[in-house]
Amino acid sequence: MDYVLTPPRITSAPVAGTARRFPVHRIYCVGSNYQAHAQEMGRTGREPPVFFMKPADALLPVESGEVGRLPYPSLTHDFHHEVELVVAIGEGGRDIPPAEAQRHVYGYAVGLDMTRRDLQAQMKKRAGPWCIGKGFEYAAPIGPVTAHAQAAQIGAAVIALNVNGVERQRGAIAQMIWNVPQIIAHLSAAWTLAPGDLVFTGTPAGVAAVERGDLLEASVTGLEPLRVRVV
Numbered sequence: 001m002d003y004v005l006t007p008p009r010i011t012s013a014p015v016a017g018t019a020r021r022f023p024v025h026r027i028y029c030v031g032s033n034y035q036a037h038a039q040e041m042g043r044t045g046r047e048p049p050v051f052f053m054k055p056a057d058a059l060l061p062v063e064s065g066e067v068g069r070l071p072y073p074s075l076t077h078d079f080h081h082e083v084e085l086v087v088a089i090g091e092g093g094r095d096i097p098p099a100e101a102q103r104h105v106y107g108y109a110v111g112l113d114m115t116r117r118d119l120q121a122q123m124k125k126r127a128g129p130w131c132i133g134k135g136f137e138y139a140a141p142i143g144p145v146t147a148h149a150q151a152a153q154i155g156a157a158v159i160a161l162n163v164n165g166v167e168r169q170r171g172a173i174a175q176m177i178w179n180v181p182q183i184i185a186h187l188s189a190a191w192t193l194a195p196g197d198l199v200f201t202g203t204p205a206g207v208a209a210v211e212r213g214d215l216l217e218a219s220v221t222g223l224e225p226l227r228v229r230v231v
């Protein structure tokens with residue numbers, strides 16, 4: 001193929017225990033998927049799921065054992081952390097029933113849905129799209145993907161985030177309003193899922209702002225942790 005420009009590189013995430021990579025197609029996100037966070041954002045938690053996307057090149061892959069560098073973004077004075085379980089799709093499909101969702105999952109990772117909260121709030125007020133609050137460069141830090149077979153207890157996992165050694169967020173994967181098979185069913189009714197898609201599954205309560213110099217340590221039991229420093 002002869003292109004008029006150098007084609008963009010393929011975004012990828014590390015895979016735990018191997019030098020091979022997980023190539024990224026799309027990044028889907030679920031909003032308000034934990035009751036307490038839905039309430040802190042002014043929702044009841046009983047609404048149907050809200051989906052939004054980040055561009056694939058918003059991913060900030062962090063290698064095993066490393067601390068990623070997360071640049072403080074432009075235009076915001078309220079840069080928020082949201083620790084999330086990320087589902088890595090290995091097999092695509094559409095209209096996937098919840099009972100069949102599991103075989104579409106390659107694995108799981110720890111992610112951060114970083115958010116320019118002030119810009120998102122402005123857009124909510126104007127009933128505008130959230131892109132400027134959610135879809136900027138480096139807005140999706142992610143740790144290594146662990147294959148499903150090595151993460152069989154994910155449904156019983158604890159999800160947490162520490163900032164500078166102090167706990168900010170803690171929840172249980174079992175507290176999700178929409179569980180992973182239900183999310184895949186809803187998503188695949190609206191879009192055709194493809195191998196390489198990532199799904200950020202929502203954050204527990206406790207979202208708050210970070211500043212330059214802060215060290216974020218995100219964890220989900222059974223997965224490799226994700227560490228980034230805001231620079």
Ligand code: MN
Pocket residue numbers: 029030031032082084113200202203
């Ligand atoms: Mn989120």
